[in-house]
Structure formats: structure tokens, C-alpha cells
Amino acid sequence: MSIKPIHIIGGGMAGSEAAWQAANAGVPVILHEMRGVKGTEAHQTDKLAELVCSNSFRSDDHTANAVGVLHEEMRRANGVIISTAAEHQVPAGSALAVDREGFAEAVTAKLEAHPNVTIVREEIAGIPPEDWDSVIVATGPLTSIPLAEAIHAHTGEDDLAFFDAIAPIIYFDSIDMSKAWRQSRYDKPGPGGDTAAYINCPLTEEQYNAFIDALIAGEKTEFRDWEKDTPYFEGCLPIEVMAERGRETLRFGPMKPVGLTNPHQPDVKAHAIVQLRQDNALGTLWNMVGFQTKLKYGAQTDIFRMIPGLEKAEFARLGGIHRNTFLNSPKLLDAQLRMKSMPRLRFAGQVTGVEGYVESAAMGLLAGRFAAAERLGRTLDAPPPTTALGALVTHITGGHLEGKQTFQPMNVNFGLFPDIAEFPKTDENGKRLRGKAKGRAKKGAQAARALSDIDAWLAGQSLVAAE
Numbered sequence: 001m002s003i004k005p006i007h008i009i010g011g012g013m014a015g016s017e018a019a020w021q022a023a024n025a026g027v028p029v030i031l032h033e034m035r036g037v038k039g040t041e042a043h044q045t046d047k048l049a050e051l052v053c054s055n056s057f058r059s060d061d062h063t064a065n066a067v068g069v070l071h072e073e074m075r076r077a078n079g080v081i082i083s084t085a086a087e088h089q090v091p092a093g094s095a096l097a098v099d100r101e102g103f104a105e106a107v108t109a110k111l112e113a114h115p116n117v118t119i120v121r122e123e124i125a126g127i128p129p130e131d132w133d134s135v136i137v138a139t140g141p142l143t144s145i146p147l148a149e150a151i152h153a154h155t156g157e158d159d160l161a162f163f164d165a166i167a168p169i170i171y172f173d174s175i176d177m178s179k180a181w182r183q184s185r186y187d188k189p190g191p192g193g194d195t196a197a198y199i200n201c202p203l204t205e206e207q208y209n210a211f212i213d214a215l216i217a218g219e220k221t222e223f224r225d226w227e228k229d230t231p232y233f234e235g236c237l238p239i240e241v242m243a244e245r246g247r248e249t250l251r252f253g254p255m256k257p258v259g260l261t262n263p264h265q266p267d268v269k270a271h272a273i274v275q276l277r278q279d280n281a282l283g284t285l286w287n288m289v290g291f292q293t294k295l296k297y298g299a300q301t302d303i304f305r306m307i308p309g310l311e312k313a314e315f316a317r318l319g320g321i322h323r324n325t326f327l328n329s330p331k332l333l334d335a336q337l338r339m340k341s342m343p344r345l346r347f348a349g350q351v352t353g354v355e356g357y358v359e360s361a362a363m364g365l366l367a368g369r370f371a372a373a374e375r376l377g378r379t380l381d382a383p384p385p386t387t388a389l390g391a392l393v394t395h396i397t398g399g400h401l402e403g404k405q406t407f408q409p410m411n412v413n414f415g416l417f418p419d420i421a422e423f424p425k426t427d428e429n430g431k432r433l434r435g436k437a438k439g440r441a442k443k444g445a446q447a448a449r450a451l452s453d454i455d456a457w458l459a460g461q462s463l464v465a466a467e
């Protein structure tokens with residue numbers, strides 16, 4: 001029996017992985033990649049799975065690091081990106097780094113040699129034709145403009161971003177709640193009736209002035225030439241640009257001190273207040289409201305730790321602004337990565353709102369398996385959220401709270417995993433674990449649970465077409 005092909009648009013990290021997974025399940029794949037006939041602003045070659053910048057896949061430690069756990073899960077799922085990375089590894093300590101040319105050439109050769117894969121070099125410049133009944137769009141942060149505009153027209157104004165204006169995200173555990181407090185401005189109830197939705201950090205006049213000076217002096221990253229031409233937006237100005245416009249701008253903007261009373265010092269009026277908003281349903285991650293920034297990473301941690309309550313803040317991700325095409329996935333996609341309003345289109349990779357080579361390939365791995373299962377008349381549930389693959393897909397398709405207003409591309413991190421109660425509380429001498437040692441023990445338990453759960457998920461599926 002002949003099986004209709006799945007069309008995959010984009011042969012980057014996600015598209016290559018999706019093609020490999022679907023093809024290995026016995027489903028024919030047509031991979032449409034425009035490089036060869038049209039380039040992007042960042043890619044240099046026409047090879048599939050080209051790394052556009054760093055050559056690192058980050059930590060390979062699957063015992064206590066979330067991206068290392070994701071590596072291991074992808075290895076167990078026969079991922080082409082992770083196995084080829086191992087074949088082209090270069091020394092990088094505990095990180096997995098690769099010889100970029102050897103890596104991209106090898107992924108290209110494997111896909112070109114696969115009997116179920118056909119590679120076509122062409123740009124898909126609009127919504128694919130109706131008779132492509134199973135499509136994976138994996139066109140990445142630099143999706144070509146005609147396709148991005150067609151998706152934009154379909155999703156509507158607010159649901160496809162062209163820029164990433166990222167405010168830093170902080171682990172709840174690292175916020176000092178003896179200085180910060182929970183309250184919504186004017187105790188205004190939110191949609192669920194909650195009047196204490198935000199975490200507030202107060203600054204005195206002296207602290208505010210020192211903070212503004214540090215922002216203005218802090219080292220910034222520059223826009224790349226081609227990013228300068230993409231339209232910029234007043235509503236998303238970096239905080240340091242606001243600070244440069246006048247010392248009081250932030251006090252009348254994201255740091256306004258009105259409608260809030262500090263329960264730790266009810267008689268003292270704060271000069272300015274930084275607010276944090278819950279970022280995931282678990283309540284483990286909080287974003288700094290209005291704090292998108294082009295400050296360099298080192299400057300961000302130094303300057304944001306000047307804020308009372310955030311002296312020991314640990315950042316799940318730091319802020320940034322760069323060209324990035326991504327969907328408002330929590331609103332638009334279902335748990336199978338299908339567009340709810342056009343289910344023949346699946347999305348994978350950075351365009352779904354994950355960030356990074358590994359995370360993008362991971363979403364390709366799932367999209368390829370989901371699409372193949374559907375083609376074979378089976379249903380494949382997403383991996384459980386206790387796994388790294390499951391935590392990521394759950395975050396982008398529902399775990400994140402509100403959609404567009406705060407949905408920001410996300411790296412994998414343990415804040416996305418459900419909490420775990422069972423982990424060693426004492427060391428080998430029976431001494432109680434505290435601080436970092438306790439955190440490490442907890443991450444170790446989360447990592448072990450993830451790998452055991454991914455094994456069960458993989459064992460539960462038979463994803464190969466009948467002969």
C-alpha cells in the first residue's frame with residue numbers, strides 16, 4: 001500500500017530531525033529547503049542542519065542538567081541530530097560541541113541517502129496547497145518573509161512575532177520574599193479572581209538612582225545590520241533605552257510605584273517597584289514585567305541583583321531582543337503541535353517558541369513522530385511532562401500561562417518540570433543537604449525520573465509502517 005508523503009518545510013535543526021523520525025517510521029517525506037536557491041540572513045551554506053552561530057549543544061550531563069537530559073532522551077529516541085553530534089564532537093569539557101561543517105555535511109548525507117526522503121530545493125512562499133494534507137512547518141527564527149506574512153495573515157496581528165523582546169525569567173525559589181511581596185496593583189482581581197498575582201520588589205530613591213546609573217553604564221549588545229532594518233516597536237523598548245530617555249521614565253513606566261503597599265514596611269512608600277509575573281502554570285518561573293533588554297548577560301545578572309529581593313536571583317533565562325519569528329503557540333497549537341485552525345499544518349522548531357538548537361531539534365523529533373503516527377492511522381500521545389521532551393511541548397502548548405503578552409521563547413530548564421518530593425535530603429554522612437547541594441539532589445531525582453519515563457513512553461509505541 002502506498003503511503004502519502006508528509007511535507008516538511010525547512011531543513012534546519014527541527015526539519016532534519018522531523019524528516020528522519022518520520023522516514024524511519026516508514027512514511028515518505030518530501031523536505032522543502034530553500035537554501036540552495038535562496039539564503040537567510042544568518043546561514044552560510046546550503047547544508048541541512050547548519051548551526052548558525054555557536055557550535056555548542058550545551059551541557060551533555062544527563063544526571064543533573066536539563067539540556068543534558070534532553071540530549072539523552074533524544075539519543076534514546078534515535079535522534080539524528082544528537083547521534084550525528086556525537087560522531088563529530090570536538091573537545092568542550094562537559095558540553096557537547098561539534099565540528100560544524102562535518103556535522104551539517106553528515107546530517108545532509110544521512111537524509112539524502114534515506115530511501116524515504118526526497119529533498120527539494122525551493123522556497124514555499126505561502127500557505128501550502130490544500131492537497132498537502134500533512135505538513136510540518138520548521139522554517140525557524142528566520143522564516144522567509146513571504147511565508148511569515150502568509151502565516152501572519154492567517155493567525156492575525158498579535159499571534160506571530162517577528163522580534164523576540166525577552167524579559168528575564170527568574171526561579172521563584174531564588175526570590176527573597178522577606179523583602180518582596182505578592183499583590184496586584186490596586187488589588188485588582190485577575191481573570192481567576194486572584195488579587196495577588198504579581199511579586200513586587202521595592203526600591204528606595206537611592207536604590208533607584210543607583211539602578212538607573214548602572215543601566216545606563218551597563219554593557220549592551222548591538223543590533224546586527226540586518227536586524228536594524230526590521231521594524232522596531234515603541235511598546236517593547238529596552239529598559240536601558242527608556243532609562244536613557246530620562247531618569248524618571250522607568251518610574252512612570254514599568255517601575256511605577258502606585259497601587260501597591262509593602263506589608264513588610266507598610267508606612268514606607270517605595271520610590272519605584274519592579275513587578276514579576278508568573279510565567280508557567282507550576283508557579284516556578286516568574287518574568288520581570290517590561291524588562292526586555294539588550295544588556296549583555298553578565299551586566300544583566302549584576303544589575304538585576306541590585307533590586308531588593310533579587311540579590312540572589314537565579315535566572316532561567318536572561319533578556320534579549322533579536323529577530324525571531326515565532327507563534328503564540330499556547331493559543332494556536334494543540335498538544336500534537338497542530339495548528340488548531342488548520343490541523344493539516346504542524347509546526348516544529350524555534351517557530352513554536354522554543355529556543356536553541358537542541359530544543360528546536362527536539363520539537364522536530366516530536367512533530368515527525370506525531371505526523372508519522374497520524375499518517376499510519378495511530379495516535380501518539382505526547383511524552384509525559386516529567387520528561388524533558390514532554391516538559392517542553394507541554395510548556396509551549398499549554399503549560400505557559402497567558403499567551404502572547406508574556407509568551408517568550410524558552411530553553412529547556414528544570415523549572416518546566418513538575419516538582420518532585422522524593423529526593424535525597426541528607427548526604428552520605430547523614431548531614432542535612434542545604435542550598436546548592438539540595439538543589440543538585442533534586443535535579444538529579446528529576447533527571448532520573450525523566451529518563452525512566454521516556455523509556456516507558458518509547459516502549460509504549462510501535463511506529464513502523466506495516467510492510
Ligand SMILES: Cc1cc2nc3c(=O)[nH]c(=O)nc-3n(C[C@H](O)[C@H](O)[C@H](O)COP(=O)(O)OP(=O)(O)OC[C@H]3O[C@@H](n4cnc5c(N)ncnc54)[C@H](O)[C@@H]3O)c2cc1C
Binds near residue numbers: 034040050147356
Ligand atoms: C542569528 C542567530 C544565532 C543563533 N545562535 C544560536 C546559538 O548559538 N545556539 C543555539 O542553541 N541557538 C541559536 N539560535 C537559535 C536557534 O536555536 C537556531 O536558530 C536553530 O537553528 C533553530 O532551529 P530551526 O530548525 O527551528 O530553524 P533553522 O535551523 O533556522 O532551520 C530553518 C530552515 O528553514 C529554511 N526556510 C525558511 N523559510 C523557508 C521557506 N519559506 N521555504 C523553505 N525553507 C525555508 C531555512 O533556510 C532553514 O534552513 C540562533 C538564532 C539566530 C537567528
